[in-house]
Structures are given as structure tokens and as C-alpha cells.
Amino acid sequence: MICVIGGAGYIGSHCVKRLLERGYNVVTLDNLEAGHLAAVVGGEFIQGDYTDRWSLDGLFSSYPIECVMHFAAYASVAESMTDPARFYRLNVVGGYVLLEAMRAHRIPYLIFSSSAATYGEPRQVPIAEDHPQEPTNAYGETKRAFEQMLRWYDVAFGLRSISLRYFNAAGADPDGQLGEDHHPETHLIPLVLLTALGKRAVIKIFGTDYDTPDGTAIRDYIHVTDLADAHILAYEALKRGAPTTAYNLGNGLGYSVREVIRTAEQVVGRSIPQEEAPRRAGDPARLVASAERARRELGWQPQYADLRTIIETAWRWHSTHPDGYADRV
Template sequence: MAVLVTGGAGYIGSHTVAELLEKNEEVIVVDNLEKGHKDAVLGGKLIVGDLRDKEFIKNVFYKNDIEAVIHFAAYIEVGESVSNPLKYYNNNVAVSLNLLDAMREAKVNKIVFSSTAATYGEPENIPILETDRTMPTNPYGETKLAVEKALKWSDTAYGIKHVILRYFNASGAHISGKIGEDHNPESHLIPLIIQAALGKRDSIKIFGNDYNTPDGTCVRDYIHVSDLAQAHYLALQKLRRGEDSAIYNLGNGKGFSVREVVDVVRKVTGKNINAVDAPRRPGDPAILVASSEKIKKELNWQPKLNDLETIVATAWEWHSKHPNGYDDK
């Protein structure tokens, strides 16, 4: 039986597909390739189609022997979600409801959901715990939280068991150098700094230098994308054991400031990157770091690539070979 990976041609999805293939899993990827890339799918069966089409997704289940779902397909730009919230509700929430409906009809009762630590909003604690209150400060976080709640009630009503994974900044690239991060537009810090190292932008902006942090710049949690992929596989194994639904944070356990990240990229690339101070962005908390103690304890998750230099080095390896991203655009 196959594992269905929605959004499996995207950044984290493609790395999770790679992890599943390494574990000799049968994989089916569904992606409309609006944001994803065919070249990022290293194996398995790719079905190109839009999950907003109810009949399409029901057909996928009808025509394939699917055991479980790992669900990534979503829009992820926080700023865009604020300016166009209905786009995010129409995609992120409606797609997930279509998927759950198709799972219910096909009697598929296991789903791993790629959520976000943005569901917490302004943190109550540092590091953030799974039991902390959820109060998103943007529509992106709200849409992910809405799906989390739909999962909870789908478990109660239909017995569809779930594992929800909440995390912040996926970073780096596959150790093989075959796949990496290619967003358009790019909004993540490490690839933006690497673009400056490659000469694709004149400078990198540091938004705010007067936060209550050691060097005045925001502190964030960075986690290697392959470590995230491993966590999705462990979550799948938990569901296969017939265990109860659960929510886990994924994080590095410690944060790095924007200046620290810029300095590490300078060190790894050997490039003189121009960093320019800019005003704070509204709504940026000073520190966002998640605790991963629960998933380490319950699922024995052990990140292997959690050193920031290693994360940046894998990203640099991919971006320096693919300065314009994937070739399939």
C-alpha cells in the first residue's frame, strides 16, 4: 500500500518523499505544480492535479491503494495571507476538507499534517510548548489551526487518526545535493542571504536591531529539512502502531539571531555579504523557539543536522549548483 504525499513536489514535501523512498516505502505524490517542481520528486508516482477539485482527489483514492496521507499542500506566505486571506482559506482549508472527505469515503484513517508554530501567535513561553494556547496573529496561522480543529473532529466522528507537526523555519537541502529550496518569491532568511552571496541581490535587510535579544536582532529556530522529513516518517510509524492522535513541536531547542545567521552564511560561503539595518516589521516577535522534548521522548526523534553551519552548508551546496532554482520552470 502507498503513502500519499500532497504537495510532495514542494520543498519540505520533496524531502519527505526522499525520506520515504530511502525507507523503501511506496509513494504517490499529488501536486498541482503551482509552487512545486517535477524535478524535486526523486521517485514514486507523481499525479499532477488540484486538490481543490473534489472529484480529482476522490479519484486518486479510488484508483490507488492508499494506506496513509502526509499532507503538505498549502500556501505559506504570511504577508500574502494578511493581504489576501480568502485565497488562503480557499486553498489551505478547503483543500484539507476535500482531502479528509475523500479519506473518509475511502476508509483511509491515518494522516500526518504539516502545520506551523504560527498557530501559537505571540508566544507565552520560550521555548514554546505544545500545551501553550493557540492564538494566531495572521490568516496563514489561522488556516492551519482551522485544519487542526477539523482533524480533531474527524478523529472523533470518523476515527481518522492524525499527527500534527508544528514548526517554524525549515532550512537547508538534501545531503545528496539533488534537491533544495526554490520558492518564488523567496521569503526565507537563509536562501535570501545566499542570494546575496551569489550576487543575485545587493544586500540583505535586517528588520529591527533594537529587540531585547543578545545582539538586538530577532532570534528564530532553524531546523534542517531532512530532520523534519524524518519526523514525518516517525509520525507515520506512530499511526501505523495504532496509537492515539497527537501534536508535536519540531525545533532546534535553541534559536539563532539574524546577525548570527548572516555571519554563518559569510563563513560558509566565503562571501562578503552586505547586511543593511531596516525598520522593524510589524508583528515580528523578538524570539520564536519551539521545544521538541515531547517528540524526542515519545517518538525518539533525534535531529542529525541541527548545527547551523551544517544547515547553511547543505543549502549553499544546492544553491551554488542551482543559482536559478530547478530547471523545470
């Protein structure tokens, strides 16, 4: 059985769905601080806090769990700079509580949601896994710290894990059942589509003077269902004896902010109000993954790689769920 921590959130809920489709037994643990009960489409659900050892002991002694997929974290870069304590408490101290509980209950495998933010300002693109990890924000630092913790937990205790460094998660369940609903929303594609729906007045383009063809920042958008598939492949690799390691997950294709807005306008069939604004501190010009190792070693093959498809799936969700899961006031 697989335990998905943070399985009521955006990426975790897509992963739960994919695991169930593949016939795995799943138990989701989520405190619903940011997640949505309606996003948990099946399996067992426990509402609880993963930083609470007592909750974890109860869960781990009630179910025959072989692998934990760990999605629960605070992920706003800007907030991590004003309140790093909160990020260390959840992302690092919480991670320690989780690993100790896994050790006590002899759970052998963990898949961890890491991030491109662990690399910091890229020295070259595309970014491969051996690029130096020099985060430029506290969020990325907490992800790097937990990755390092995982390395030593394998060396000393034999707990094997795979860290998956996502670039920009995007898109929605191709069936239209699940989607992205963060409060506040900080990701470009949902913000653009919420603007198209009239839920927001304008989409701001932060920085138009980058050294890129159209002057706006370039990012690697990776479909959430492709991320979910990579988790399953990583778990299967661990079961076959794969060592503790980390993989990038991205398409290796970069799209600029203007390209995203233009493609979204084609998908929704109308123009979207936009406004140019100064660069935000700490936003690199270009973040693009090399995910060759995940393709080669895990056999990962993204199915929804092109930007238009990613935006179409997101639009299917937003246009039919203009208030998201409608469970937040």
C-alpha cells in the same frame, strides 16, 4: 502506500526522497503551482489539485493508500493578511475536501504540516505544545483551524492524524539533489545565500532593536531532512496506535538574524552585503521550540541540528543551482 500531497514542494520533496530511501511506496499529488517536477525524485507522480474531489477520488481509487502526508498550502504570512480568502480556500476548504475524500475511501491516517505560526506572540520560550494557540496572522489561523478539524474528524470518524508544527524549515538535501526554490523567496537562509551569489543586491535585517543579545530576531532553524524523518516516525506511530495529536518540530536552539548571516559568511567564505531596516509588523523577537515530546514519544533525533551544517547543505544546493530548478521564468 503513502500519498504525499505537495510532494513537489520544498519540504514535501525531501520527504518523498526519504520515504523512498526507507522502502515505502509513494504517490505524489501536486498541481505544480509552486512545486517543481524535477524535485520529485521517484515514485508515482500525479499532477492535480487536491481541492478537487474528482481528482482525489481518481487517485484514492487507483492506489492502495494507507496514509496521506499533506504539505500543500499557501504559506506567506504577509500575503495571508492582504488576501485571507485565498488562504481559507486552499488551507481550510481544501483540507475539508481532502478529509471527506479520505473518509469516503477509508484512508485511516494523515500527517499534517502545521506551523509555529499557530502560537502567535509567545508568552514564554521555548514554546511547548500546550502553549496557547493565538495566531496573529491569517496563515496561522488557517493552520490552527485545520488542526481543530482533524481533532473532531478523529472523535467522530476515527480518522487518526498527527499535526507537525514546524518552526523554520531550512537547509537542503545533504546529497545536493534537492533544495529550496520558492517564488518569491521569503525565507532568511536562501535569501542570504542568493545575496552571496549576487542574485540579490542586499540582505535586509528587519529590526535591530529587539530585546535579544544582538538586537535581531531569533528563530529556531530545523533541517528539512530532519523534518522528513519526523513524518516517517509520525506515520509509524499512528500505525502502532498513537492517538491524534500535535508535535513541535524544532531544534530548541535559537539563532539571531545576525548569527545566520555571520555563519553564512563563514560558509561561503566572503562577506555578504546587508542593510538594516525597521521591524516588520507581527514579527516576534524570539521563536524557539521545545520539541521534547517529539523526541520522547516519536523517538525523533535531529541529525543536522547545528546552524553551520544547515547552512552548508543549503549552500551546496544554491551554489550548484543558482537558478534553483530553473523551471520558472
